[in-house]
Amino acid sequence: MDSFSFIDLTSINARLKLCGEDKVDLLDRLSTNDISTLKEHGQGMSTVLTTNKGRIIDLIKVYFLEDSLLLISDIKSISKVSEWIEFYTIMEDVTQINVSDDTFQIRIFSDDLYNIFPEHQESKMDDFFVQDLCGAKITIASNKMNQKQCFDVIGEKSDKKNIIEFLANFGTQIESSQFENLRISLGYPKFGNELTEDFNPLEALLIDHISFNKGCYIGQEVVARLNTYDKVQRQLVQISSNHPIGIGEIEFEGKTVGIITSAMQNNGIAYVNKKILNETTQVKYGSLDVEIHPI
CATH class of the missing domain: 2.40.30.110 (Aminomethyltransferase beta-barrel domains)
Structure with missing residues (x-):
């Protein structure tokens, strides 16, 4: 793969906004990571939605926007993710907006992305910045697939064509089969294959996305017991x-x-x-x- 390449994930991943005063608290009670630490625009993290048996619903990315949380999941899991959140939304002030059809997501693989955006060299893993590019306002988030660094570009779907043309000046757009080959070569889990209710987050090596110091969440007792007593x-x-x-x-x-x-x-x-x-x-x-x- 070229030193600079990118893949269009628009129809591979889904994008869901959570709005309302209780959005952070609710998601914190449904997933493994400490979502309560997300307090400022530009912060992000990965977390695992788990069943009451501690099994995987999906590994999702969460970004703290000015007016909402943006959740990124697999396109095939979004219905389950949305239904799971809705099921536990009782008295909470939380509203879901599926923005998948109105937005795009492109993943960039490059060791020198900051040559294009030098002012953002200090961006931390999972955090994001907003950039004006090709007349569009886009979000660029630092990410990784296991040990391989990458960057996710998210914006309005009407701007996707111009962004792809801009990125093509620096490298090659790869096909979904090439991306799948890369994913497997990195050992990176995928919904429907490694990320299913047949497995738990510890088996899937997702311990970096689990907080053992936060308050209760669905499935916490099972996950904590597996970890404490080495029962994986x-x-x-x-x-x-x-x-x-x-x-x-x-x-x-x-x-x-x-x-x-x-x-x-x-x-x-x-x-x-x-x-x-x-x-x-x-x-x-x-x-x-x-x-x-x-x-």
């Missing part, structure tokens, strides 16, 4: 083979020890039993030898 049974890993692999069970000595949740060509992402990681790095997918790599 599975772990997200990367896998590779000398042959093409697919989604399905993986075995060791004839016993099922995990499941491949994402695959493209010879590489994939899987959940495996943690005990196996102490015994071997070689497992089987059907008749194929598969190598386990930590994320």
Whole structure:
């Protein structure tokens, strides 16, 4: 991939605004991270919405705007995310506005983005700044996919064409298949594959998006107990083979020890039993030898 490249995530992710006096408090009670620390325009963080059993609904990004919270989720999870928030909105002053159809999102991969925006070199991870570009007011947020730094550009959909043309002066627009290959090569989880109600945030290696010092949230007791007593049974890993692999069970000595949740060509992402990681790095997918790599 080029040193500067970008992907149009407009139809891959969804964008939902939460408005009202109780928006921060409500989301704080529904997700793993300490949303209450978001107090100023320009701040952001990732958090996990969890069920009462501590299972994953989705990993979402939250940005503190002047008049609302902007939530970024997978397009396939937005209905569940919205319904979950609505279910727990009882007396709270919270209103949802789905702005997915009116906005765009582009992800930039570059080590030198600040050559374009030098005045924002001090931006912290997850925080964002607003910039006038090509006659449009856009939001640029610092982000990362595991260890790979990236930047998300968000704005009004009517401005997307001009922004893409501007970015094309610096690098290449990649296709969704290339983005999926990159995601798998980074071991980065995705809704519907690694991020489902079959798994919990600790298994998915999302501990950086969990606060163990905040107040109660849905699923907190389960997540806290798993962490405190080291009861996490599975772990997200990367896998590779000398042959093409697919989604399905993986075995060791004839016993099922995990499941491949994402695959493209010879590489994939899987959940495996943690005990196996102490015994071997070689497992089987059907008749194929598969190598386990930590994320």
